[in-house]
Amino acid sequence: MKPLPQAFFRRPVLRVAPELLGCMLVRRSGDATVAGRIVEVEAYRQDDPASHTYAGLTPRNEVMFGPGGVLYVYFTYGMHFCANVVTGRRGHGEALLLRAVEPVLGLEVMSERRYGAAAPATMRHLRDLTRGPARLCQAFQLDKSDNGADLRGPHVFITRAWTREVLRVARSPRIGIRHGREKRWRFYVEGSQWISAHPRYEDWRS
DNA sequence: CGACCGATTGACT
DNA sequence: GTCAATCGGTCGG
Numbered sequence: 653m654k655p656l657p658q659a660f661f662r663r664p665v666l667r668v669a670p671e672l673l674g675c676m677l678v679r680r681s682g683d684a685t686v687a688g689r690i691v692e693v694e695a696y697r698q699d700d701p702a703s704h705t706y707a708g709l710t711p712r713n714e715v716m717f718g719p720g721g722v723l724y725v726y727f728t729y730g731m732h733f734c735a736n737v738v739t740g741r742r743g744h745g746e747a748l749l750l751r752a753v754e755p756v757l758g759l760e761v762m763s764e765r766r767y768g769a770a771a772p773a774t775m776r777h778l779r780d781l782t783r784g785p786a787r788l789c790q791a792f793q794l795d796k797s798d799n800g801a802d803l804r805g806p807h808v809f810i811t812r813a814w815t816r817e818v819l820r821v822a823r824s825p826r827i828g829i830r831h832g833r834e835k836r837w838r839f840y841v842e843g844s845q846w847i848s849a850h851p852r853y854e855d856w857r858s
Numbered sequence: 859c860g861a862c863c864g865a866t867t868g869a870c871t
Numbered sequence: 872g873t874c875a876a877t878c879g880g881t882c883g884g
Contacts, residue, residue, distance in 0.1 A: 704880095726865085728866070729864060730876070731878080784866070785865070828866070829865060830864090
């Protein structure tokens with residue numbers, strides 16, 4: 653499968669968001685390859701108080717202000733990484749937070765990274781492999797060294813969906829933010845068992 | 859420099 | 872449901 657072209661990402665973030673759902677995130681690190689189908693993203697934009705780019709350019713958010721088609725990875729809560737797909741044109745400061753994928757390839761590698769080699773493969777562990785932005789980063793071994801990584805590969809890339817299935821895209825408020833709750837900029841695959849949020853958000857249909 | 863806090867998670871009542 | 876862990880980014884003095 654060919655990686656999505658740069659032009660796909662270099663469009664307004666709210667246009668890219670629903671189209672990214674169903675696409676495959678592929679990660680090669682060491683001699684392992686893992687992959688998952690993207691089922692939940694959140695949009696962040698410079699004119700948006702919830703965005704890291706709201707207050708302008710800083711060393712941390714520099715990658716978000718560059719052109720789309722790269723990864724923006726940041727460190728938070730003293731222990732977690734979160735990964736974003738940068739969108740739009742240079743200077744716009746926007747990105748899509750990868751909140752959940754459906755694990756497709758390399759589930760044993762993901763499990764070892766998340767729980768260790770000795771951990772039992774319970775249903776709970778399976779469900780939590782990639783459910784949430786920091787869990788996803790751990791399973792895909794994404795960290796600060798991947799900040800700015802080119803999404804055409806080879807370390808990480810995104811391909812079009814592997815199925816012709818028609819997805820229903822739902823929207824809701826974003827999770828875990830203080831400001832901007834009125835915006836429905838969380839996009840997810842309706843009915844997916846792999847999304848991160850609580851049931852109370854399920855009613856925000858698009 | 860010191861202080862505050864976070865696009866989260868896991869453990870626990 | 873509640874709450875602590877843990878530390879880099881950011882900003883004010």
